Amino acid sequence: MGDALTLMAPIAIFWAGGIGVAAIDGWRGMTARGALVVHLAGFGALALLAARVLTSGPVGMIAGNWPAGVGIRFRADPLGIAFALLSSLVLIVAVAYEAIGGTPTRAFPALSLFLAAGLTGLFLTADAFNFYVFFELSMISAYVLTAFGGQPRQLRAAVIFAVVNLLGSVIFLLGIVALYHVTGSLDMTDIAQRMAFAEQNPAILSGTLLFVAFGVKLGLFPFHFWLPAVYTGVRPSIAAILSGALTNIGTYGLLRFGGEMLPRELSLAAPALALLGTASILYGAVQAIGRAAPDEVVAYSAIGQVGYVMIALAIGGAAGYGAAILFAIINALNKTLLFLAIDLRGAFVGPAVAIGALSVAGAPPAAGFFGKAALFRAGLTVGDGAERAALVALIAAGGALSLLYMFQAFGRRYLEPRAEERPASGRGRRRLVAVVALSLLVFGCWPEPLIALSERAAAVLPGRLP
């Protein structure tokens, strides 16, 4: 019973809080602050769960006390809990940003909580179809959130985002149903066991469907077409939520469905993943260099950074998965910082953006350095010398390009005299951004907790196949 309670508490807190906040008038500053408190409480519950999972092993339960194999199973393991904590943290920062500025629309506080409930449920479920349900729950909140602000540009972004991601969801549903038809089960552990004996062709088909669905979510080249218009159209806090919290669905989904359930197919697809990852890195970097507006630069850089996750997945094994998780965590924090900071003016903001830029480029002392370092290390574990050299060259070139475009944008924004034309932003928002930047610096100097977490999370997945 204790297990069930700790496991369901975060989801229940977000869900009940969302319903409670939805009933209150969202225009008042109080509502946004109340939502922030609920977010913090949910994060606390997640942290308790994480402490339990990391000290005494995975926690599991079956909904409604059904026998195993019949009921819907929930389970918290280090992989799920790492992404749940990260998403919750990003949402806290974004909601704090809106609560401080005092410009929430009526629906924002409640929707952010429903989004948190959906994301937490998705990371803690052990049932493939339940994953789809929570996935839709968070996506529906996200569709409404993209329209947040209600200006023509945001409405256009919301329509693009909703139509493209709905298609992604349908493809994901098809993939799950194909998995069910092949294995006769929806439980992730059962699917993983039975998939090892399944025929290869249907398995490859469902794997491809799932990969396309998560690729759309990640904005991976060539599924990136929706991303720039949406990320530049929406408000900064929403851009931070989309790139910092929702992208995690894609990374987590690829690790869970690819790494755990379809490891054979994932290693079969490794060359394709590496190719798409390389294309993503180069495309994102080249496009970002050619853009003048800083938010567009960051949006294209998001496409490029996803490529590194693909490279890490293609490497596979404990080192590759660990690097993918570590990189995804740091990348989510980078993007949150940059999307929030890029529109602000005044003291602290310039240095904060500089730290974010360094982190994206993977230069010390920012945390991004360790993301790239883990990738390098994983790259050195692959087969022959030529592959190794190509990987290391790609990562180095990508890093150099991102240093170039980030500081091009930085210089244009903060070093030219025009930067002084606009008045400084509110002090609260600037402080918030400074805190996020500072935490990136702290993780850059003391990365052990993050590295340990990502290694524990990667240990959940089966190792590299012979």
Add this chain to the structure above:
Amino acid sequence: MTLVLSLAVAVLFGSGSYLLLQRDLVRVVGGVVLISSAATLFVMSASLTKGTAPILPLPNGQPVSDPLVQAMALTAIVITFGVSALLLALVYRVYVSHLSLDLEDLAAAEEQAEAVDEAMGGRLERAPMTAEERDEWAMR
């Protein structure tokens, strides 16, 4: 039966994709709905067993249909219904603010906004809404 089902899924998906590529936003929503229906039908066709309705008491010795896919299809239908309503609401808001549902017009507006962005060196930080603006926004 398998052939009929796969043909139905294919036709639905095909017409949905065709509508999705149209310039009119309402047609795009129609396309999304059709593609979702194709997915629901696909869920039904993935059933593992075929037979009589899986309602207790079960008939002796006769095969029963797979109840799990029916539950999944039902869930998918409900989700599709909610999302379609949401999409239509969004499209209506787009119509109110642009007075057009043509994607070409929307693309033109997007380009204009981007040009302003480039000229200003990034999107403007929007001033907080005043109380009157909020009321006006809420009235819409």
